[in-house]
Amino acid sequence: MKKLAVLLLLALSTSAWAGGNYYHRHHRSMHQHYWVAPAIIGGVVTYALTRPQPVPPPVYYTQPYPAPQPQCTRYVYQDQYGNTLREEVRCN
Secondary structure: OHHHHHHHHHHHHHHHHHOHHHHHHHOOOOOOOOOHHHHHHHHHHHHHHHOOOOOOOOOOOOOOOOOOOOOEEEEEEEOOOOOEEEEEEEEO
16 A cells, blocks of 8 residues: 555656646746655655554563462470470461
8 A cells, every 4th residue: 555655656746847847948937946846745755655664562471470488387396295285387
């Protein structure tokens, strides 16, 4: 689609340039630089259509890191006969 638009604009700007010589030959009072403005406009439009468009950076999806599990240790305090006196759980 862009190539078609570029070719159309180039054809329009060069056709305006081709007609500038006609006025110069038959009407001496006309300016011979009527092709300059269409050529500049055609160049600007062609540049705007053909310059590379910015590409957004790719989006990367990652898995969330699992939360670290606390390191827990169970302590059981017993008397000399094996009876449990108390239990503790300590976590880091």
